[in-house]
Amino acid sequence: MIALSLRDIADTVDGVLHLPAGEADPERLVNGSVQTDSREVVQGSIFVAKPGATTDGHLYAPLAAERGAVLLLVERVLDLPVAQIVVADVVVALGSLASTVVSRVRSEGRLKVVAVTGSNGKTTTKNLLREILERVGPTVAARGSFNNQVGAPMTMLEVTHDTAYLVVEMGASAVGAIARLVGLVRPDIGIVLSVGLAHAGEFGDLDATVRAKSEMVTELLPTDVAVLNADDPRVAHMSEKTGALVVFFGEYGNAMVRATDVRASRAGTTFVLHLTSGEFRPVTFRVLGEHHVMNALAAAAAAEVLGVPLDIIVAGLESVQRAERWRMEVLGGRDNVTVINDAYNASPDSMTAALKTLAQIAEPGSRTIAVLGEMAELGSLAGEEHDRVGLLAVRLNISQVIVVGQGARRMHISTINEGSWDGESAYVDTADEAFELLRTLVQPGDTVLVKSSNSAGLRFLGDRLGDLFS
Structure with a gap:
């Protein structure tokens, strides 16, 4: 400080x-x-x-x-x-202190602030932006997922007189939370990645989620910039709620920063990055999962607004090997077994993206195994959303599904009801039981996805499997 x-x-x-x-x-x-x-x-x-x-x-x-x-x-x-x-109230006091520190450093004329929110991808985008910006100036960014009314001010308080860039991750469990954080830090650039069903049980409904995420851009000034996902209609419509300059990113529609020729594999994703300037460059992006390309585009868009050259943006993106600990983290390797540990967070959107990635990157003729746990904080939507994931696993032709824990049991039931085969879905109560089953089940060449909300604890199962096949 x-x-x-x-x-x-x-x-x-x-x-x-x-x-x-x-x-x-x-x-x-x-x-x-x-x-x-x-x-x-x-x-x-x-x-x-x-x-x-x-x-x-x-x-x-x-x-x-x-x-x-x-x-x-x-x-x-x-x-x-x-x-x-x-x-x-020490939490309110912490926010006031953080706001004062940022304001005083910003008054010296150098500091630029970028804030990131969205139902999915906040931490990945923050990490990508940090890797880019650190190449051009001293950068402060949140540790882990420091994105609430305590974590965000803690990040802000790491700013010093030498800091050129501050990247703040902003999460919310209720309408008004992001507005309070925006009021503390006054971002120059506000990024909105997506609006989905993550934490739907806390917000109450999707409309409330949209209102909460919109708070990122409604208070921006005409001199500020809103970086919005053109491929998510709920986010794209936020352009009507802000007086700031809008920069759209995406793969389709009116995206100004966009990706073309996107190709995913076990090694990551390759794509061509196009900036608003008209410049373009191929990118070899090692973060697993085609859905993370959107996070890369958001980071690139913000970096371009800040004046970072294309070659530095690409170098920063290509230097990142994983989204974050327990987020699409690639482990294993022995006997050509790949373990994807993505069990830090789970929502219907991120579960869908992870299962599609599993189906997409498997080598021809090899097996895919999805180890799935509960998606927390979905409220009244929990049952139907767990059903939907079970159906998706069948339709993606995942070779073997293992459902862990009572909270996720409906995935197993839906998978059995939808499938036309026998035994390809198994249910166990605990992660230990799942590990013992997988010890005998996994064969050379298999690709194994471990996916659940943090509260399900399957991230440690993913680590154990990674160690077993390392």
Whole structure:
């Protein structure tokens, strides 16, 4: 974080500063990292005592102080020999502090901010954009999937006076969440990737999801840029809701940044990248799955707006080998067995894309195995969407389906009902049972997809299978 005085921080977050005995200097500067996890605190850090669903960060403040925290952001005064700022709500205070840091650095005239949202692909697009932008200037981007009301400000607070680019990932579980984050950071470029059924149970319906994702662009200024998916009608129509300049990306329609000659294989996807300038260049994109080409186009579009040359954009895209840990991650290799571990998130859209990729990349004559777990947070749509995935697996002629866990059982039932064969769909209750079944089932040359929501825990099954066939 940039250096701020204790008094300055207290004023910024509308808090009350409490200094420990023996310290009477509210002008002392603090510029360490900001942490919500006491285990990550180092000498000079600011510790944010965030209340949680199952615990309370205030309980870990003593450990943070012991590890070298020089300031605690708290909701009540603690009996600790460390400077403390007491606020009404530490999450709100964290956002205020992050907003101030970004605003002050931006006032120096160099920093550009890109924000990314969408039902799928946020983390991949953020990672691709970071790889591109780091080649032209110091870049700060979210770690992992830091995209909520805590994670996004934590990313923002990593900005320093040297930072040229800030890439913020923005997720939402309700209408208004993205608007709050946009208000904190005021992006120069807002990217909307897609609108789908991810988290539909939390939003209530698809219309609410559209409203939530639209918040990325409704408050952009005429001098800002909205980067929108031309191939998703719900996203494309957001151009009518923004006063910003619009840049469309996609493979079809009125896309200004587009991909042609797209060809997918086990090694990744090749395509020709076309920019709004009219320049074009072939790309060898090693991230598995044709659907990730859309994320590459979004990153390329934002980079072009920022003035990044085509050769640097292509070099950045080609340098990325995987979307993210547990996202279309290619493992295995022994006996020509390929394991695709894509079990960090799952929605109907991403499940469809993963199954289509599995069918598409398998070598002629080889078998495909789909190990599928629950898609969480679908609410009343859960039953029919799990049914639909089971039907799709049959229609794509997946050789073997293994469904894991009660939450996903309807996939198995739908697969059996739709299929005309016997035994090609199996159901097990646990990941351990699935692993034992796969140990005997997988043959040389097989391609195995492991796909589920994070809560199903199948990402660890994917890792075990990767190790087994490495």
